[in-house]
Amino acid sequence: MTTRTLIRGGQIVSMDPGVGDLPRGDILVTDDTIEAVTPNIDVADAEVIDATGRIVIPGFIDSHRHTWEAAIRGSAPNATLDDYFVEILDTFAPKYRPEDVYASNLAGSLECLNAGITTLVDWSHINNTPEHPDAAIRALQETGIRAQYAYGSANTSLADYWNESKIAIPADDVRRIRDSYFSSTDGLLTMALATRGPGFTLPDVVRAEWQIAADLDIPITVHVAMGRLAGRFGMVKTLSDMGLLRPGTTYIHSCYLHDDEWRMVAHSGGYISVAAQVETQMGHGWPPAVRAYAEGLAPSLSIDVVTTVPGDMFTQMRAAFGADRARINADCWQADTPVPEYMPTARQMLEMATINGARVAGFDGRTGSLTPGKQADIVLIDATAINVAPVLDPVAAVVCSADVSNVDTVMVGGVIRKRDGHLLADVGRARNLAESSRDYLVAATGFAKK
Numbered sequence: 111m112t113t114r115t116l117i118r119g120g121q122i123v124s125m126d127p128g129v130g131d132l133p134r135g136d137i138l139v140t141d142d143t144i145e146a147v148t149p150n151i152d153v154a155d156a157e158v159i160d161a162t163g164r165i166v167i168p169g170f171i172d173s174h175r176h177t178w179e180a181a182i183r184g185s186a187p188n189a190t191l192d193d194y195f196v197e198i199l200d201t202f203a204p205k206y207r208p209e210d211v212y213a214s215n216l217a218g219s220l221e222c223l224n225a226g227i228t229t230l231v232d233w234s235h236i237n238n239t240p241e242h243p244d245a246a247i248r249a250l251q252e253t254g255i256r257a258q259y260a261y262g263s264a265n266t267s268l269a270d271y272w273n274e275s276k277i278a279i280p281a282d283d284v285r286r287i288r289d290s291y292f293s294s295t296d297g298l299l300t301m302a303l304a305t306r307g308p309g310f311t312l313p314d315v316v317r318a319e320w321q322i323a324a325d326l327d328i329p330i331t332v333h334v335a336m337g338r339l340a341g342r343f344g345m346v347k348t349l350s351d352m353g354l355l356r357p358g359t360t361y362i363h364s365c366y367l368h369d370d371e372w373r374m375v376a377h378s379g380g381y382i383s384v385a386a387q388v389e390t391q392m393g394h395g396w397p398p399a400v401r402a403y404a405e406g407l408a409p410s411l412s413i414d415v416v417t418t419v420p421g422d423m424f425t426q427m428r429a430a431f432g433a434d435r436a437r438i439n440a441d442c443w444q445a446d447t448p449v450p451e452y453m454p455t456a457r458q459m460l461e462m463a464t465i466n467g468a469r470v471a472g473f474d475g476r477t478g479s480l481t482p483g484k485q486a487d488i489v490l491i492d493a494t495a496i497n498v499a500p501v502l503d504p505v506a507a508v509v510c511s512a513d514v515s516n517v518d519t520v521m522v523g524g525v526i527r528k529r530d531g532h533l534l535a536d537v538g539r540a541r542n543l544a545e546s547s548r549d550y551l552v553a554a555t556g557f558a559k560k
């Protein structure tokens with residue numbers, strides 16, 4: 111049976127140049143697909159969502175998050191990246207059981223939906239046993255979020271998995287997971303390989319992991335050029351020397367890429383994921399949003415770790431916006447030159463958080479904009495709230511004023527996951543499970559607040 115939903119009378123920011131922005135418009139959704147976006151749609155048989163006073167945008171896309179860390183939210187507020195490797199990857203991660211991954215992915219995915227994030231790249235380097243990936247994927251399936259599950263390594267010690275690791279991700283288990291859950295590529299969930307890359311692993315491991323991705327025809331996502339930790343590795347240059355730069359590879363952070371490495375990413379068809387709040391707060395370097403645009407790339411935004419930063423895209427848009435403008439202004443002040451005409455704009459921030467992210471997360475052409483024919487991943491922002499109204503510019507309202515409390519309605523693939531400000535899910539169960547995991551993990555690690 112066909113179901114039709116009419117989202118009526120909203121202020122539409124489509125992020126599709128062909129559709130444009132509509133001061134007042136209707137969106138017709140048929141089953142999982144956007145059928146029409148026009149000023150006025152008359153249909154008799156549709157369920158109507160009144161979008162009066164709402165700004166309607168495509169769902170946000172988080173192009174990299176370690177969702178397994180939801181149970182240890184806020185455990186490392188003051189951490190640098192170096193601290194994080196010790197406090198999280200060498201302390202909490204080895205203790206993770208499958209049920210902790212399940213609880214975190216359940217709570218973390220609901221956190222995403224609540225914040226208007228309809229698509230997530232789950233960078234899951236917590237596969238301490240073969241039961242861990244199954245647990246992660248089960249939670250993603252249950253919440254109904256759209257996600258690219260990125261299968262990562264185990265994380266049972268820094269010495270084994272991050273310091274010139276000799277241990278490759280197990281090809282047979284990656285294949286098992288692909289065959290069990292991802293034999294079709296048109297569902298809500300797809301798959302990638304979350305690799306550690308040169309410096310963190312020995313060359314033979316790099317080659318082996320890139321070969322797994324090639325054999326299974328899945329994309330690779332990898333952290334590169336983070337400040338003092340990985341800036342020295344020259345990871346993209348090394349991958350180029352090894353002949354491993356491939357189209358569709360996501361390079362996360364990229365704060366200290368050399369000029370020639372930027373060109374290598376661009377020429378090889380690579381993608382960029384900027385985690386602006388983490389990068390400024392934890393010492394990775396300046397978030398390279400403007401730089402990526404200048405190289406002809408379309409950068410995306412990501413959360414990374416809720417151990418240390420908030421899990422919503424409003425924070426990321428504002429962190430990227432503020433950081434780039436701060437850096438450019440400071441450089442110009444120091445050099446005693448005027449600020450350049452080209453400065454990042456609010457619309458670019460929304461682009462990074464939506465349409466650019468769709469490509470990076472592997473859902474290009476299926477989400478990221480309110481375009482007829484695309485999947486109905488739609489978010490309504492309450493523009494009547496006192497922190498948003500009055501609206502003069504809907505893009506400014508979303509990027510510079512709104513927050514998670516204003517996310518009124520969230521639809522993923524035509525299914526409503528949040529309505530009138532409330533998640534349509536068992537939030538209490540997810541929170542209880544996450545709290546139980548927290549209790550276990552705190553006891554197992556002897557965690558003491560700093």
Ligand SMILES: [Zn+2]
Pocket residue numbers: 174176233333362414415
């Ligand atoms: Zn990360």
